[in-house]
Amino acid sequence: MFRQQFEVRDYSLDETLASGQAFRWKKSGESWEGTIRNQWIRLTQKPGGIEAEMIEHPQGWKHARHYLQLEVDYPGVIASFPKDEHLMSALQACQGLRLLRQEPWECLASFILSSTKQIVQIQQIVQALCDGHGEQLASGGERKWRSFPEVERVAEVAEEELRRCKMGFRAPYLKGSAELIARGDVDLKKLEVLPTPEAREELLKLPGVGRKIADCVLLFAYGRQDAFPVDVWVMRILRERYFPKRKPSAARLQRFIDTYFGINRGYAQQFLFQYIRTKERTNS
DNA sequence: CGCCAGGCGAACA
DNA sequence: TGTTCGCATGGC
Numbered sequence: 001m002f003r004q005q006f007e008v009r010d011y012s013l014d015e016t017l018a019s020g021q022a023f024r025w026k027k028s029g030e031s032w033e034g035t036i037r038n039q040w041i042r043l044t045q046k047p048g049g050i051e052a053e054m055i056e057h058p059q060g061w062k063h064a065r066h067y068l069q070l071e072v073d074y075p076g077v078i079a080s081f082p083k084d085e086h087l088m089s090a091l092q093a094c095q096g097l098r099l100l101r102q103e104p105w106e107c108l109a110s111f112i113l114s115s116t117k118q119i120v121q122i123q124q125i126v127q128a129l130c131d132g133h134g135e136q137l138a139s140g141g142e143r144k145w146r147s148f149p150e151v152e153r154v155a156e157v158a159e160e161e162l163r164r165c166k167m168g169f170r171a172p173y174l175k176g177s178a179e180l181i182a183r184g185d186v187d188l189k190k191l192e193v194l195p196t197p198e199a200r201e202e203l204l205k206l207p208g209v210g211r212k213i214a215d216c217v218l219l220f221a222y223g224r225q226d227a228f229p230v231d232v233w234v235m236r237i238l239r240e241r242y243f244p245k246r247k248p249s250a251a252r253l254q255r256f257i258d259t260y261f262g263i264n265r266g267y268a269q270q271f272l273f274q275y276i277r278t279k280e281r282t283n284s
Numbered sequence: 285c286g287c288c289a290g291g292c293g294a295a296c297a
Numbered sequence: 298t299g300t301t302c303g304c305a306t307g308g309c
Contacts, residue, residue, distance in 0.1 A: 118308080207293090209292085210292050210293080213292085
């Protein structure tokens with residue numbers, strides 16, 4: 001087992017890894033276990049930053065740094081937000097909440113599976129998919145870990161097999177998207193160099209991917225901090241707090257989002273989401 | 285038991 | 298453009 005310290009300020013693993021942007025992290029004692037690029041990793045919050053442990057480390061630390069987005073100018077992001085009371089409350093309540101940079105296919109597949117599901121249930125579906133079709137990984141903890149199944153694998157699995165992973169009507173969406181990507185009709189690698197609107201257009205070609213899921217993938221896997229996914233929770237806070245009088249048209253709402261929250265609006269979205277979902281309520 | 289969950293897609297007015 | 302509906306499944 002190899003160990004490494006990442007020096008970083010204002011980074012809360014608890015806020016970040018349980019914020020509904022990634023679905024495989026599991027807390028074990030004081031630490032978090034998960035996988036990055038098909039390698040098991042354990043992360044622990046320390047006074048000066050984050051401690052990471054892996055079985056093998058060549059490239060591993062680099063991948064972990066990239067995944068955790070340690071290089072982001074966090075104070076700069078916060079400073080770019082509008083100073084309204086709702087966002088300020090969210091910032092106060094969710095200190096150290098960060099955005100990750102996940103692997104695109106895993107992130108895309110996870111969010112295709114997310115529609116009309118609570119976070120706990122998404123975790124269960126993803127777990128079932130990995131248990132059924134992932135490869136066994138070397139683990140440094142008690143728990144057994146499997147990889148997230150490759151896109152080629154999902155493309156060739158029968159729909160009935162996928163349905164056995166509790167994903168229901170999402171199974172043909174997942175399989176259909178996997179087929180388009182495996183065939184090369186949509187190139188996830190190419191999205192990295194496209195401007196956000198064009199990258200979004202590419203993602204929207206995939207079955208089961210609408211505006212919301214496309215924006216989740218842009219934000220959580222491609223580091224596009226200008227993507228602002230609007231789900232039921234965020235829609236609720238926008239309506240109640242920012243448009244209390246009457247309901248704006250879709251175009252008006254989109255224009256408001258794109259101008260009001262600034263260039264790092266994706267971060268703002270995550271604060272608002274986490275805030276209303278976990279801090280302002282008693283359930284979920 | 286009924287209700288709802290980090291939506292999407294198709295079929296309408 | 299703006300609704301409405303069905304789509305599986307599980308937790309409460």
